[in-house]
Amino acid sequence: MTIDKNSTTDFGYKQVKTEEKEQLVAGVFHSVAQQYDIMNDLMSFGIHRLWKRFTIDASGARPGNKVLDLAGGTGDLTAKFSKIVGANGQVVLADINSSMLNVGRDKLRDLGVVGNVDYVQANAQALPFEDNTFDIVTIAFGLRNVTDKDEALRSIYRVLKPGGRLLVLEFSKPEHELLNKVYDFYSFNILPKMGDIVAKDGDSYEYLAESIRMHPDQETLKAMMETAGFEQTSYHNLTGGIVALHKGFKF
Amino acid sequence: MPQLLCGALEKVINSTLSLDPKQATALQQMDQQALTLQLQELPFAMAFMVSQGQVLVMATRIEHSCYLATDISTLPKLTKPELLPELIKVGAIEIEGDIQQAQRFAQLGQSLDIDWQQQLAQHLGDVPTHYLTKIMQKVRQKARFAKRQVEQDASEYLLYEQPVLVNQAVTDDFNRQVSTLAADTDKLEQRLNQLKQSLIAKE
Numbered sequence: 001m002t003i004d005k006n007s008t009t010d011f012g013y014k015q016v017k018t019e020e021k022e023q024l025v026a027g028v029f030h031s032v033a034q035q036y037d038i039m040n041d042l043m044s045f046g047i048h049r050l051w052k053r054f055t056i057d058a059s060g061a062r063p064g065n066k067v068l069d070l071a072g073g074t075g076d077l078t079a080k081f082s083k084i085v086g087a088n089g090q091v092v093l094a095d096i097n098s099s100m101l102n103v104g105r106d107k108l109r110d111l112g113v114v115g116n117v118d119y120v121q122a123n124a125q126a127l128p129f130e131d132n133t134f135d136i137v138t139i140a141f142g143l144r145n146v147t148d149k150d151e152a153l154r155s156i157y158r159v160l161k162p163g164g165r166l167l168v169l170e171f172s173k174p175e176h177e178l179l180n181k182v183y184d185f186y187s188f189n190i191l192p193k194m195g196d197i198v199a200k201d202g203d204s205y206e207y208l209a210e211s212i213r214m215h216p217d218q219e220t221l222k223a224m225m226e227t228a229g230f231e232q233t234s235y236h237n238l239t240g241g242i243v244a245l246h247k248g249f250k251f
Numbered sequence: 252m253p254q255l256l257c258g259a260l261e262k263v264i265n266s267t268l269s270l271d272p273k274q275a276t277a278l279q280q281m282d283q284q285a286l287t288l289q290l291q292e293l294p295f296a297m298a299f300m301v302s303q304g305q306v307l308v309m310a311t312r313i314e315h316s317c318y319l320a321t322d323i324s325t326l327p328k329l330t331k332p333e334l335l336p337e338l339i340k341v342g343a344i345e346i347e348g349d350i351q352q353a354q355r356f357a358q359l360g361q362s363l364d365i366d367w368q369q370q371l372a373q374h375l376g377d378v379p380t381h382y383l384t385k386i387m388q389k390v391r392q393k394a395r396f397a398k399r400q401v402e403q404d405a406s407e408y409l410l411y412e413q414p415v416l417v418n419q420a421v422t423d424d425f426n427r428q429v430s431t432l433a434a435d436t437d438k439l440e441q442r443l444n445q446l447k448q449s450l451i452a453k454e
Contacts, residue, residue, distance in 0.1 A: 053254035057311040063283050083302035086283045112303075 009147055013210045021147045022123075026097055035199040036103065037074050042194055043205075048141075049076070051243050055138060055169045056080050058236070058245060064088040065135040068159065070124055071095055071142020075104035075113070081136075082113045092134075094122040095142075124152040129159045140169040144215035153228035160250040166230060172237070172244035173217040179240045187212065218244050253295045253310035260297075261308040268306065270365045277359060278304045285316035286356045292323055299356055306359075317348035329357040 008015045040048050055077065061067060063086040069078045072093040081091045093108070095101045098121055105119050122128050124139065124146050137156050146152045156166050174180040187209035195205025216224060218235050221244075225233045230248030237244050268274045278301055285300040289312075298313040299306055312318065321329075321344040328334050329344075332354065338344045346353070372380040409416040417425075 049258065050252055050254045053258060053310075054252075057254065057257075057309050060311070060314070062314060080307070083305065083307055084300065086302060 010211075010214045013214070018147060022096070036100065037107075039195065039199055039205075042198060043191060047239060051169060051238050051245075052076050052080075052140060054236075054238060055140060055167050055245055056084070058247060059136050059138065059167055060165070061085060061136055066133065066161075067091045068127075068129070068134045068137045068156075069093050070122075070127075070137055070139040070156070071145070072138075072140075073100045073104055073142070075108045077138055077140055078104070078117055079108055079111060079113050081138075082108075082115075082117050085116060087116060090116050090118065092118045092120055092129075094120045094124075094127075096121065096123050125155055126151075127155045127159050131158050132161045133159045135161055135164045136167070137164070138167045138169070141171070143168055143170050143221075144211050149216070150224060150228065153225055153230070157229045157250055162251055163249070165247060165249045166225070168221065168225070168246040170221070170244065170246070171212040171215060172221075172235075172241055175237060175241035179242070183242060218246075221246055253293075253297075257297060257308040257310045261306065264306045264308065267363065267365075268359070270370055271363050273364060274359065274362075275304055277355075277362070278306075281355055281359075284352055284355070285313045286353050287312045287316050287318045289318070289320040290323055290326075291321070315348075317350065317352040318346070319353050320345040326357075329354060330361050 007018045009018045009021050010016075044051075059067075059081075061081055061084045063084070065081075065085045066089060067078075067081045067085060069075070069081060069091060072078050072095055075093050078091050078093040085091060093101070093104055095104065101119055101121055108114070108117060120128065124142070125148050137160055139152075139156070143149055143152065153166075160166060174183050188206075191209055192202040192206040195208075196202030199205070215221075218237065218241070222233050222235055225246060225248040229250065231251050233246065233248040235244045235246040268278065281301040283300070283302060285298055287296050287298045289296045295310050296312045298309045298311050298316065300309070300313060300316075301307075319329075321338075325338060325343045328338060335344075335350065339346065368380060368384055371383065375383065406416070410418055
């Protein structure tokens, strides 16, 4: 991949040089890795567990499947997939950030999730796997942090087996204006303060709120998936569109 | 949200199963077996899958698993294999796949044998649990006695104080009188018939 030295991309509301974004995002996640699970529960009032359950239910995973949990962070999806695919299946927990991967690996080992899980530090834009490897790829709350989302979608498409599916769980655009206003107030006023108190890092949670607003809305992401080659693409809004689950197949 | 129900159900099932150590072997034998249950009362299917000694509950239908469509009231009958043909015949259940798989899931719950005293002792300690159990036994005995007493008092009240009901002897006597009356009526009918015949003969 070649990067134009003068090209810029968003990092929250700021415009930064494209080659710098990876480092800046890495900094955010190195900083929040240890408190990631606690903050997720606090920020979403525990609802993120239901969003992840919905993703598992929609994945159609079954024993023997090979699953890639991309930007898998602390391994919530991996833990569940590991049980579903069983001893004959395999789950790869991949994350670009070594701190998140370490926290995820320690957590899953403590939970006794071993045997069919591999850990890979990988960039979603250049996945280090052979073509047609996985039955299912999931990326939960990770795509918005990727510098070149189109390239990441193409890379995911490449590693999926024909018949395989991608599930993107990501913050999106609330369906109703009133909810949007409440959500904005919560995101920009309360969330960074919570981050400051619990994770001692208000800036990272301000980035989180900004990056959510800069992420493509439901229809735009659907179109991006179609451009990358996915078919039968669809999305399902959760909690009034605060989060959306996009799904697409490779045939 | 179906996921909330499934999550809660999963928690309850696994917490309950973990209280009976004997279930570990049964769960091991059922590893990777799945059952999809479509209850008429719910708008979504629920899949139960055994994995690594736990039961996963998902709001989806698992392909190639045993599929069972029924209602909540019929569920307990699944543990009795002799009832299945009749239930299928009357349309109370619809099954696709291996029915024994569904029965194994049903038997998981039926074979539960939890030592509640031991479970309680882990939280309260042995001595308080012993006293608490004795108190519970006494309360249970008293409740049983009170129930019997209330039933007895109620029947006596209805029989003698407010004669709404009648006892067995009165009922038997009434039945005897009805039988005697029926026999007398039959005799009278026969006598009338005889008189009628003799009148016809004289004419």
